[in-house]
Amino acid sequence: MEQTTTRSATVNARISPAASGLDVLSRREVARLRDAGAGGLHELLRRCALAVLTQGSLSDDARALLDRYTDFDIQILQQDRGVKLELKNAPADAFVDGHMIRGVNELLFAVVRDIVYVATQIEAERFDLSDSAGMTSLVFEILRNARVLRPNVDPNLVVCWGGHSIGRAEYDYTKRVGYELGLRALDICTGCGPGAMKGPMKGATIAHAKERRRSNRYIGITEPGIIAAESPNPIVNNLVIMPDIEKRLEAFVRIGHAIIVFPGGVGTAEEILYLLGILLHPANANIPFPLIFTGPRESAAYFEQIDRFLRLALGDEAAKRYTIIVDDPREVARHVRKGIERVRLSRLENQDAFFFNWALQIEREFQVPFKPTHEAMAALNLQRDQLPHRLAADLRRAFSGIVAGNVKEEGMRAIEKDGPFEIDGDRGIMQALDALLASFVAQQRMKLPGSRYVPCYRIHSGNGAVSP
Structure with missing residues (x-):
């Protein structure tokens, strides 16, 4: 990093990628990222980059974050030795002793990678977005380009959903569940933000360290409209920015082998309804997909109310697709482990990939x-x-x-x-x-x-x- 000037809360700097994954960009791609006009990508890049640079922010107001750093800017520098980012008035908390924190660096370049890739692929009309299969192909290609699809690995990815605004008891519970998952060699994927999105990852890191397990995956999947309200938490080591909420949700269910739902709010309810809507489709009736609702004893009433609403709106058949486990992290992890084994056997029987659930039918x-x-x-x-x-x-x-x-x-x-x-x-x-x-x-x-x-x-x- 070539640091130029510093003031009380912001830093001006030039950043090179700390890891491979984004080495070069074309002139056209650089021009799009610099374009601040209506058809350009600069404002999108600026908003997503600022969210990454403010990891740990306690605000869930996207506009408040932008208002706080009105003079922040980011530009792409295309040089003979590769890509650099020029930051002006960037949050100082992203730096330590004149150097950008490595994890922040990696996520920042992931932002550039995904924004460029999605824009160029859609503009090139590589996918028929009027067709359901074309939509799924785009989701697959974004995930593959982000290098989160791992072949030759048994199913072990657990998606955790839940609120960013949860109490301490609920947050501690998500860590306990994450710990039990980590002891069973399971990786974690969340919406990448705080609260129930951070807790399982934090618990899993301790378990993975105890087991001396390396190459752990803590995948965060987000989208431009919400990333500023749910900035990536520091544990995320694979960040993927999908173009919209629908592709974000499809990415979760395509790469996840089980889903755990912790207490949350409207965003969590949206996720539950999305998945149940898919699982209730007759074509998906025989596809195993472990789905567990869980929380501490203090949250029992929350899940009772969710269960009542789902049964009233969608019928008792919907309730057959999920299991409610209260205040028992170990049982949650055991239930997930058994469910994932059923997923593995089903994928083998149907010759479906472990890393992407092609068999699941998702309508337009x-x-x-x-x-x-x-x-x-x-x-x-x-x-x-x-x-x-x-x-x-x-x-x-x-x-x-x-x-x-x-x-x-x-x-x-x-x-x-x-x-x-x-x-x-x-x-x-x-x-x-x-x-x-x-x-x-x-x-x-x-x-x-x-x-x-x-x-x-x-x-x-x-x-x-x-x-x-």
Whole structure:
């Protein structure tokens, strides 16, 4: 690193990649990354890079982070010896004694890698994005380019979902579960942020160290709209930025061999509905996919409420696809280990890859990016007179819109301009949804503790509003 000037909280620096993975860029790619215009990639690069440089930030407000570092800038330097990044007014916490922390360096260049790759591949029209198979191929290629797909390795990747805003008891529990997973030689994949996304990784690192296990994977999968609200935690050693939430969710279920859900808020509910919507599709009825809901004893009521909502909205058949285990990290890990063995045998029998679940059928309604405008939210079909997996798809979109209104810059601006999103549907489902969301607010699962939450939604049920 060639450091130039420093001031109280920021640093100007030139950074070379600390590891292989992004050695050269074409002139056209460099030009796109420098382009600050409407069709350029510079603002996207700036926002994602700033999120990486502020690892450990306690804010979940994407705009607050940008406002705090209004003069931050990043530029690509193409030189004879390879790529360098020029940082201006970068957060000083990313540096130690004049050098950028290695983990931050690696994730920063991963940002450049993924932004460039996704843009060039889509612009080249390499994939038919009007086709479900084309969508899946794009997800596969992004993951392969990020080097997170490992052949010749038995299934061992556990995806952990849960809230970024959780209490201390819940956070400590996620670490205990991660520890038990690590003792069983299992790797961890999360949404890369704090809270339930960090805890399992932290627990697993201790177990992996005790077992003297090397080449551990702590994969963080995010997307541009949410990365600033959920900056990558320091344990992530493989960062992947997918182009949108739908491809992020598909990446989780394609590479994961089991999924554990810890307590969370609307983002976690969105993830649950996405996966259950896929698993409830008749074509996926016989595909094993371990799914466990778990938390400490203090969280038992949380999962009871989630279970009630899912049974009411999607029926008891949905409940057959998940197992609830309360306050028993060791049993969670054992259940996951047994489930992954069933996955391994199924993949062998069906000659499916261990590193990517090609057999799972995911329809376009789960793949097409949902733009949470006021019109789109009001048009969601949340009635019972449809197949459960299709209802799950629109319920997922409803939660996705609330996530956008809570923490995504575009969604927050839409709420400020036009007021709360209007959500309407079957009265029973709407009442259950209102109760679920109200409990999230009461338990501070919508915002980080200490932040006042102002609802970005208003729920109706045909005859009038259920929630104010």
